[in-house]
Amino acid sequence: MVSASKEISLIDISPFTDPKSSNNAALRADVVKQVKQSCLTHGFFQILGHGVPSDLISSVFSLSKRFFSLPIEDKNTVSLTKAVPKGNSNRGFEIIGAQTLEKGTQPDLKEGFNIGHEIPLDHEYVRQGKFGHGPNQWPDEEKLSLQGFRKDLLDYHRRITELSAIVMRILALSLDLEEDYFDGFCKEPEVAAIKLLHYPPHPVNAADDLRGAGAHTDFGAITFLLQDSLGGLEVLDPHSKTWISVSPVPNAYVVNLGDAMQRWTNDRYISNVHRVFNRSGKERYSIPFFYDGNLDFPIEPIATCVAEGEKARYERTTMEEMLNQRFGQAYKSNAEK
Numbered sequence: 392m393v394s395a396s397k398e399i400s401l402i403d404i405s406p407f408t409d410p411k412s413s414n415n416a417a418l419r420a421d422v423v424k425q426v427k428q429s430c431l432t433h434g435f436f437q438i439l440g441h442g443v444p445s446d447l448i449s450s451v452f453s454l455s456k457r458f459f460s461l462p463i464e465d466k467n468t469v470s471l472t473k474a475v476p477k478g479n480s481n482r483g484f485e486i487i488g489a490q491t492l493e494k495g496t497q498p499d500l501k502e503g504f505n506i507g508h509e510i511p512l513d514h515e516y517v518r519q520g521k522f523g524h525g526p527n528q529w530p531d532e533e534k535l536s537l538q539g540f541r542k543d544l545l546d547y548h549r550r551i552t553e554l555s556a557i558v559m560r561i562l563a564l565s566l567d568l569e570e571d572y573f574d575g576f577c578k579e580p581e582v583a584a585i586k587l588l589h590y591p592p593h594p595v596n597a598a599d600d601l602r603g604a605g606a607h608t609d610f611g612a613i614t615f616l617l618q619d620s621l622g623g624l625e626v627l628d629p630h631s632k633t634w635i636s637v638s639p640v641p642n643a644y645v646v647n648l649g650d651a652m653q654r655w656t657n658d659r660y661i662s663n664v665h666r667v668f669n670r671s672g673k674e675r676y677s678i679p680f681f682y683d684g685n686l687d688f689p690i691e692p693i694a695t696c697v698a699e700g701e702k703a704r705y706e707r708t709t710m711e712e713m714l715n716q717r718f719g720q721a722y723k724s725n726a727e728k
């Protein structure tokens with residue numbers, strides 16, 4: 392059963408983004424309280440007042456639609472299989488079925504395009520063979536009528552990275568930490584990545600084990616998702632174990648916590664299970680941004696999240712170890728088939 396999403400709060404974070412209200416302590420405290428409540432219950436909320444320009448959001452959506460509507464041969468000019476270093480970079484276009492996010496289901500009915508911070512081939516993460524890292528692949532804008540693709544996507548990457556740092560500050564405050572507690576986590580935005588996604592309509596007679604995106608939790612710290620007006624994102628309600636559909640709100644971000652946040656908070660905050668079915672009968676587009684910080688940043692329960700007498704539920708690990716393991720699983724389950 393899927394119910395509507397009044398459970399997922401819509402929070403105006405402008406007291407943290409708009410200089411006009413940013414010295415109003417009461418408004419800021421109210422935002423922190425609402426965010427905390429959402430993190431404790433669903434690990435999902437939506438935000439408005441985020442400051443990312445709506446014309447940039449529209450442009451990124453329309454570039455994404457133009458890209459995915461190209462013939463497969465054109466999309467394959469920037470195929471993930473051509474990314475360098477070979478086999479180790481996840482920058483570029485991935486075909487329908489490249490990922491299987493839920494074990495035991497068919498490969499996901501979605502195609503994607505991964506774009507990260509612009510890094511050169513001699514960047515230290517690339518030289519060290521860190522998984523997923525390589526230079527971006529850019530389509531030929533003139534030939535494929537994608538003028539502005541690179542500029543707008545990089546602009547978007549910069550804006551959403553800035554927003555992520557602000558939301559991490561709100562999260563730090565919600566955990567009774569200094570506002571700048573997580574600042575070191577994303578000193579350099581190499582790891583944070585945009586994923587353009589396209590979901591064809593879910594076939595009416597599809598087998599039971601077909602998903603747009605299979606049930607999963609997100610790998611990193613926090614995800615900022617733009618979804619179009621069609622809906623289709625579902626979040627598991629941890630109490631009733633029913634699926635809640637996340638209603639699209641124009642220009643709002645769906646924000647959800649990833650596994651690193653659940654570990655930091657010793658399970659107080661939830662990295663919640665979610666999935667996608669595009670039952671709209673139309674082409675669905677969404678744009679997640681995965682805010683995964685510096686690879687060597689330690690991930691272990693934070694002292695304020697472990698009460699006296701309580702045990703830390705997780706060993707110390709790093710962002711790199713967490714990402715390697717989860718990425719490996721999501722792509723490996725296909726390779727094994």
Ligand SMILES: O=C(O)CCC(=O)C(=O)O
Binds near residue numbers: 586588616667678679
């Ligand atoms: O497309 C969506 O609405 C969600 C995608 C998602 O959950 C993911 O890529 O991790």
Ligand SMILES: [Fe+2]
Binds near residue numbers: 607614665
């Ligand atoms: Fe996700």
